[in-house]
Amino acid sequence: MEIRLAAPLQRDSVVDGFGVRTVIWTQGCSHNCPFCQNPQTHDFEGGCAFNVEDIKEELKNLTGQDGITLSGGDPLFQIDAVVEIAKYAKSIGLNVWCYTGFLYEDIVNMGKTNPKYLELLQYLDVLVDGKFVNELKSLNLLFRGSSNQRLIDVPQTLKAEKIVLIPESDGIIENFSKKNEKIFI
Numbered sequence: 614m615e616i617r618l619a620a621p622l623q624r625d626s627v628v629d630g631f632g633v634r635t636v637i638w639t640q641g642c643s644h645n646c647p648f649c650q651n652p653q654t655h656d657f658e659g660g661c662a663f664n665v666e667d668i669k670e671e672l673k674n675l676t677g678q679d680g681i682t683l684s685g686g687d688p689l690f691q692i693d694a695v696v697e698i699a700k701y702a703k704s705i706g707l708n709v710w711c712y713t714g715f716l717y718e719d720i721v722n723m724g725k726t727n728p729k730y731l732e733l734l735q736y737l738d739v740l741v742d743g744k745f746v747n748e749l750k751s752l753n754l755l756f757r758g759s760s761n762q763r764l765i766d767v768p769q770t771l772k773a774e775k776i777v778l779i780p781e782s783d784g785i786i787e788n789f790s791k792k793n794e795k796i797f798i
């Protein structure tokens with residue numbers, strides 16, 4: 614199985630979720646958010662094709678990373694490959710964040726016709742959902758560009774069967790990760 618990526622894996626990011634992360638920049642997006650900062654990732658024929666098995670091998674050899682972040686582009690346009698990667702990342706102890714222009718509710722609806730979308734949710738720790746809205750842009754937001762976008766605690770959302778957001782207060786995020794750390798930013 615292949616996946617189109619906009620770039621090779623990017624290690625050591627500290628701005629794409631809690632901790633130190635490896636970002637997987639997927640290629641392809643049709644949401645067309647005005648003022649998108651990554652327009653080069655929109656073309657579904659752009660970027661390069663990578664073998665998912667090679668990506669998994671690269672993940673296996675990572676050191677010093679807390680997790681992976683699926684970004685783009687929109688990872689959900691390559692759902693089969695993204696599920697495979699997210700499942701593998703979880704199996705080797707990496708937590709998984711995913712950015713998407715879809716809403717959580719959209720993903721649940723898409724899951725009614727393609728269960729892969731629901732399967733992906735099983736492997737996510739955090740979903741950052743919604744399109745970028747320039748009018749709602751703020752530099753004070755954590756890990757997202759506009760205030761309509763949500764930091765969704767996916768395991769708690771699945772458990773509660775309603776949207777549960779990551780708590781934020783005064784610049785301190787209570788990290789819900791297995792390490793139970795507090796991240797000060």
Ligand code: SF4
Nearest residue numbers: 642645646649686714
């Ligand atoms: S979803 Fe992301 S990549 Fe796609 S147009 Fe919107 S901001 Fe750009």
